[in-house]
Amino acid sequence: MNTIIGLFPARQRDFWKRTAERQEEIQEIRLRAGRPIVVYMGERELFLDRAGCFTDSLSKAAEITAEELEELLGHICRYSPYAYEDELRQGFLTVDGGHRIGVAGQAVLENGGYIRTIKNISFVNIRVSHQVKGAADGILPRMYGPGGLKSALLLSPPGCGKTTLLRDLIRQISDGNPYGEGLTVGVVDERSELAGSYCGVPQNDLGMRTDVLDGCPKAAGMLLLLRSMSPRVIAIDELGSREELEQLKKAAACGCRILATAHGECQEDLERRFDVDARGWRRLFDMTVLLGKEGGRCVIRQFLEPGGPASVPGGRGERNA
């Protein structure tokens, strides 16, 4: 469904019509006040001319004015930026359709030195949300063993499709699939990337047995979900601190299966970063899936299972949104 046209106010919709028609191919739209509009489609960087048509030529590229950018932001924020104060402070907000709007401008600092808000926003990055249903088909058979669903860590450098893969895993595990019946999944979606929640409602399909805690710090959120929703599976995106790891251990000790992603080239990277030895790490996860890129495509490089040999899969990962 074409949802990005809704991001633009009526006055700008004619210009953006052609771009919106190709929403499925677009990864990002970069808007900088007084600078050419840049659209990323796959590996290509394109500009828009004055008629809103795609062009490779920088000389024909149309620029967006500061006033147009302000009007666009006002419309995205439903003419109430104050209601998105917390999101703007973090530098992004999620909108209807699950798209993420990243913003940059002039930071207003409070006494403590932390960011109170961002004003004079002059840079906007529209990251178009794409849910790739079936992205996890390749790893799903490996996710189940004699004891049922395995806890898994998806590991890769940025931009290799971890979040897309995790999103589809959650959906298929929640709905049920040929390898296992549907399970209750609790998702702590700190940066609204998995569910793409807008006003608390997930814009991406995470399955019918999934509960989403949106915008909550992962460590606190896991505890809250464990207490309130008794999930069988807990999923988080971008494991990043010792505290989160400790909470994951608690969840695992409660009998929950864990699905998580983390940045890294290999498992040793994580062991160094979190100061956890290989044994401790492997006690938490039954399997580590290494993702990477080959020829511009996101692929699954390796499955690592304790006690088992590393194996190269037959299935492939999908391009990240």
Added chain:
Amino acid sequence: MLKGIGGAMIFSGCLGLGIWYRERFAGRVRALYRLCGILELLASQVRYGRDALPECCRHAARQLPDPFGQAFWQVAERMRENTGASFAEVFRESTAPALESLPLTDEDREIFLEFASETGHTDGRMQLEILEQSRGRLWGTARRLEGESGEKGRMALGLGAMGGLLLVLILW
């Protein structure tokens, strides 16, 4: 006999006009207080709920009697449809029939509609301030008129009665 009936009709007509003027003064004061109440309701939604303005209108619609309840519901629905129109345009168009039905001046209506055009504040306190300013101005006008309305009402009624009597005497 006919002269008497005619005279009575002229007198009651003029008296009625005076009463209508008096009611209009009082009606404007009531309408201004009503608008103040609406702005206070919206300010509460912004202050405590941190809701976006269209959501504030949706919540307010449930609490306001018609025609404002209906108008605010319409604002929320039209903003949900996301036709690309700005909040100021939608708010102005949707509330116009409700505002027209009240005995207000154009200036009163503009003060009420002012906050809808002044959006875009990243700080909630700024948005609240805008709402409070509009409310304060309407409240001030209402208080002033309330003080004057008794006197003006009596004057309108007196003028109506005296004018009627004068007309009857002239035409007799």
